[in-house]
Amino acid sequence: xxxxxxxxxxxxxxxxxxxxxxxxxxxxxxxxxxxxxxxxxxxxxxxxxxxxxxxxxxxxxxxxxxxxxxxxxxxxxxxxxxxxxxxxxxxxxxxxxxxxxxxxxxxxxxxxxxxxxxxxxxxxxxxxxxxxxxxxxxxxxxxxxxxxxxxxxxxxxxxxxxxxxxxxxxxxxxxxxxxxxxxxxxxxxxxxxxxxxxxxxxxxxxxxxxxxxxxxxxxxxxxxxxxxxxxxxxxxxxxxxxxxxxxxxxxxxxxxxxxxxxxxxxxxxxxxxxxxxxxxxxxxxxxxxxxxxxxxxxxxxxxxxxxxxxxxxxxxxxxxxxxxxxxxxxxxxxxxxxxxxxxxxxxxxxxxxxxxxxxxxxxxxxxxxxxxxxxxxxxxxxxxxxxxxxxxxxxxxxxxxxxxxxxxxxxxxxxxxxxxxxxxxxxxxxxxxxxxxxxxxxxxxxxxxxxxxxxxxxxxxxxxxxxxxxxxxxxxxxxxxxxxxxxxxxxxxxxxxxxxxxxxxx
Numbered sequence: 001x002x003x004x005x006x007x008x009x010x011x012x013x014x015x016x017x018x019x020x021x022x023x024x025x026x027x028x029x030x031x032x033x034x035x036x037x038x039x040x041x042x043x044x045x046x047x048x049x050x051x052x053x054x055x056x057x058x059x060x061x062x063x064x065x066x067x068x069x070x071x072x073x074x075x076x077x078x079x080x081x082x083x084x085x086x087x088x089x090x091x092x093x094x095x096x097x098x099x100x101x102x103x104x105x106x107x108x109x110x111x112x113x114x115x116x117x118x119x120x121x122x123x124x125x126x127x128x129x130x131x132x133x134x135x136x137x138x139x140x141x142x143x144x145x146x147x148x149x150x151x152x153x154x155x156x157x158x159x160x161x162x163x164x165x166x167x168x169x170x171x172x173x174x175x176x177x178x179x180x181x182x183x184x185x186x187x188x189x190x191x192x193x194x195x196x197x198x199x200x201x202x203x204x205x206x207x208x209x210x211x212x213x214x215x216x217x218x219x220x221x222x223x224x225x226x227x228x229x230x231x232x233x234x235x236x237x238x239x240x241x242x243x244x245x246x247x248x249x250x251x252x253x254x255x256x257x258x259x260x261x262x263x264x265x266x267x268x269x270x271x272x273x274x275x276x277x278x279x280x281x282x283x284x285x286x287x288x289x290x291x292x293x294x295x296x297x298x299x300x301x302x303x304x305x306x307x308x309x310x311x312x313x314x315x316x317x318x319x320x321x322x323x324x325x326x327x328x329x330x331x332x333x334x335x336x337x338x339x340x341x342x343x344x345x346x347x348x349x350x351x352x353x354x355x356x357x358x359x360x361x362x363x364x365x366x367x368x369x370x371x372x373x374x375x376x377x378x379x380x381x382x383x384x385x386x387x388x389x390x391x392x393x394x395x396x397x398x399x400x401x402x403x404x405x406x407x408x409x410x411x412x413x414x415x416x417x418x419x420x421x422x423x424x425x426x427x428x429x430x431x432x433x434x435x436x437x438x439x440x441x442x443x444x445x446x447x448x449x450x451x452x453x454x455x456x457x458x459x460x461x462x463x464x465x466x467x468x469x470x471x472x473x474x475x476x477x478x479x480x481x482x483x484x485x486x487x488x489x490x491x492x493x494x495x496x497x498x499x500x501x502x503x504x505x506x
Contacts, residue, residue: 038216039079043087050081052103054148054162055096061212062219066193068201070097070160076217077187077238078164081146085170086137094128100150101157104411105133105166106277107144107260107443112412112466112486114504119149119411119467122505129506136461141170142260143185143234143279151372151481151503155240155473159204163187163238172256172263172281173232177328182231184223186215188274188313190242208306211242213297213313222315223295225286229318230326232256234281237274241472243308243405244297247271248284248316251293256328257281259414263440264335266328271298275407275446277471285325286318293318303404303449306472337438338416338456342386347379350392351408351447351470351480355400362479363470369479370469372503379484380491381459389415391445392452394425403449406475410457410468412486414441419454444471459486 041050051073058067059076072078083089095101102121110117116133123129144166148157165187173183190213192206215221225231234257237244247270255267259279272280287293293316299309353363362369366377381387395403416438422431430452445453469481 038075038077039073041079041081043083046084046086047088047090048081048083049090050079051092051094052078052164053094053096054101057161059161059217061191061193061214061217064193064200066191066200066202068160070157070162072162072164076161077189078146078162080164080185081166083135083166083168085135085139085141085168087135089131089133089135091131091133092128093123093131095123095125098125099153099156100124101148101153101162102129102150103131103146104149105144105146106409107142107279108133108135108166108168109139109412109414109461110135111462112464113462117411117466118504120465120504122150122503124505127506135168139168140261141168141173142257142262143167143236143281144260145187145236145238145279147238151370152477155477156204158238158473159191159240160202161189163189165236165238167234168260171261172332175256175262175328175332177326178230178232178283181326182229183234184231185234185236187217187236187238188242188244189214189217190239208242209309211308213242213244213311215314220312220314222317225284225316225318226320227286227290227318227322228288228325229323230283230285232281233284234279235272235274236279237276239276241276241306241474243276243300243302243306244274245271245300246274246280246313247296247298248293249296251287253285254283254328255280256283256332258440259442259444261414261441262333264331264333265439266330266332267439273300273446275302275405275444275471276473277407277409277444278446283326283328286316288322290319292316303402305402306404333440338386338418338458342458343388343456344385345381346388346390348390348392349408349468349482350394351406352394352396353399353401353404353475353480354396355402361401361474363475364479365469365482368482370481370483371479377482379482380487381484383459383461383463383486383488386456386458388418388454388456390452390454391447392423392425393447393449395449396425404472404475405446405448406480407444407446407471408453408468409444409471411443411466412462412464413457413459414443415445415455415457416441417445417453417455421452422450423452425450462486463488
């Protein structure tokens with residue numbers, strides 16, 4: 001019997017599995033809230049075909065036309081891709097910029113080989129590349145996103161506007177209790193601007209205390225709810241480095257999805273911390289009386305360069321005739337924890353940084369910086385096994401490094417956090433250790449200074465070279481990234497990987 005994993009079940013709140021290949025495109029899908037619509041590409045007959053042209057452009061942000069941006073098909077944010085488990089993404093990507101690029105399908109459990117989620121591609125200016133990504137038939141439903149992942153240009157690309165949402169149908173959206181409710185997806189992005197020769201242009205050096213946060217490119221949109229109405233909202237932090245702590249002051253909401261997959265158990269909370277790259281799906285129920293609320297970020301200090309202040313993100317107007325509310329169950333899906341006796345290897349990953357006037361800021365994984373010339377240490381997990389990784393944040397202040405948080409993100413396979421605590425980098429000893437009971441799986445976790453997290457993951461379905469990194473993209477571009485190769489039981493990663501350098505031209 002095949003072992004149940006995150007990738008081979010689609011449950012509807014314990015009422016029975018939805019047939020694979022029959023996941024519907026759920027109705028009342030509202031990708032851009034109560035604001036102007038953008039382009040949505042939807043799969044048809046099992047294939048989603050689209051062309052994405054990356055080129056310089058401008059966009060309206062609030063009451064300003066902002067230049068100096070990089071956009072997918074001239075849109076900010078980029079178009080929404082909407083597919084089902086089992087579909088193929090056939091995307092033609094055209095590079096109309098003056099910098100190299102590629103495309104990463106953030107959150108998808110798909111092959112990392114060429115023409116799929118291949119992050120080592122070097123698509124030069126003027127070139128075109130065709131992606132043919134096969135989504136597994138048992139892929140979890142949820143919200144993911146896509147963005148360039150060309151090392152040394154990721155930060156510039158995403159900050160300048162290159163990000164789009166990627167919805168896989170099913171998951172929490174298919175819960176019986178949420179059928180017929182209004183569904184919204186949101187791309188959270190932060191931008192800063194400056195005035196140059198009378199024109200408003202993007203400012204990549206603006207302080208984190210002076211950024212403007214947008215939802216789907218809109219500043220302070222109005223969201224409408226009826227008294228008692230329940231809605232399903234999915235958020236993706238599609239920024240290059242911003243942190244958001246989402247809240248509706250005076251109200252709670254229910255978390256049912258994390259990092260593109262339905263949680264095993266739902267959780268009521270009053271706020272959600274979202275580092276760069278993070279996604280959540282929440283169930284929001286309006287109060288029974290007419291009133292006006294705010295969707296806010298309450299702020300989060302991530303270091304001397306990342307002090308994100310509290311800000312209002314949207315106005316929520318509750319008005320009209322009352323409607324019945326919905327409630328989701330506590331137990332959402334079968335729990336599939338990774339047991340200690342499944343672990344075949346344990347690894348330690350230390351994230352650190354340094355600074356000098358001569359080099360500027362530099363960032364490290366296990367004291368090594370990623371580059372395209374050589375990789376000093378390549379982890380090689382074996383397909384079909386499980387590993388335990390300890391991720392540690394060493395501030396390295398003696399080397400001039402700042403005390404900053406790092407959102408650790410991994411490609412292809414997700415993980416379960418099973419422990420966390422404080423450690424002392426000076427003595428390399430644990431100060432505290434706390435067991436964590438996973439509520440589900442994730443692919444991005446925040447690691448604060450002098451802290452560590454312990455995660456476990458199964459390597460299933462795919463071999464090939466891929467990566468993990470800090471999703472503060474400035475940190476990634478300046479070294480805080482590492483390649484790892486998923487190999488089969490014979491030690492092979494496939495001919496395509498064996499012939500692939502760390503930077504591959506088409």
